Amino acid sequence: xxxxxxxxxxxxxxxxxxxxxxxxxxGDEVIPIANKLMDxxxxxxxxxxxxxxxxxxxxxxxxxRKPGQLIELNGLEQILWPIHCVQNSFGAEFVDExxxxxxxxxxxxxxxxxxxxxxxxxxNGHQKGTGLHEYLESESIRQVYVMGLAADxxxxxxxxDAVSLGYETFLIEDGTRGVNLKPDDTSNALEEMKEAGVNIxxxxxxxxxxxxx
Ligand code: VGL
Ligand code: ZN
Numbered sequence: 001x002x003x004x005x006x007x008x009x010x011x012x013x014x015x016x017x018x019x020x021x022x023x024x025x026x027g028d029e030v031i032p033i034a035n036k037l038m039d040x041x042x043x044x045x046x047x048x049x050x051x052x053x054x055x056x057x058x059x060x061x062x063x064x065r066k067p068g069q070l071i072e073l074n075g076l077e078q079i080l081w082p083i084h085c086v087q088n089s090f091g092a093e094f095v096d097e098x099x100x101x102x103x104x105x106x107x108x109x110x111x112x113x114x115x116x117x118x119x120x121x122x123x124n125g126h127q128k129g130t131g132l133h134e135y136l137e138s139e140s141i142r143q144v145y146v147m148g149l150a151a152d153x154x155x156x157x158x159x160x161d162a163v164s165l166g167y168e169t170f171l172i173e174d175g176t177r178g179v180n181l182k183p184d185d186t187s188n189a190l191e192e193m194k195e196a197g198v199n200i201x202x203x204x205x206x207x208x209x210x211x212x213x
Pocket of ligand 1: 011016081
């Protein structure tokens, strides 16, 4: 029997585009790839970074802190970010060019003020699930293909959690871009994913296959 697969689109929101509040250089370039690949999958999940205005990952919510600085947030190391993806704001919307009609399930993450959530599966402390694993199980999904923003944060942690939950996991390299606070962050993230058992592929390798005929 053919294994069922899902496409996971991570955080394709305005704030992660080049003109957004937390810009990912060339982040907008992955949208056409997402649109093309959506035709190939029966099950498409999209995550949304979805923070309340008082979220602890925002530098502006801590006295005198600036984006890029490290703090401890409820016992976990936290990088501080500019205010981004505030619930119901423009920056939290899916990019307009994304063909959202084909999305079967939207998973919101980072909704609790005291804890960040890079992964689409769990918060950063692995205390609470987002419902993504249960959803994929209910659809009998065994393989996941991950792409989106940002390669060195939410995409990386989503792919790593997928592997540790037992999914056969693929990262679509040309479908992701990194923030690169440090220049090597994205290449290090790819290496870390590969070592954990994530298969790094290009979107072109899916065309004319069982997945994308
Ligand atoms: C992300 C930093 C903060 C991401 C979200 O989507 O990669 N990065 N919040
Ligand atoms: Zn965030």
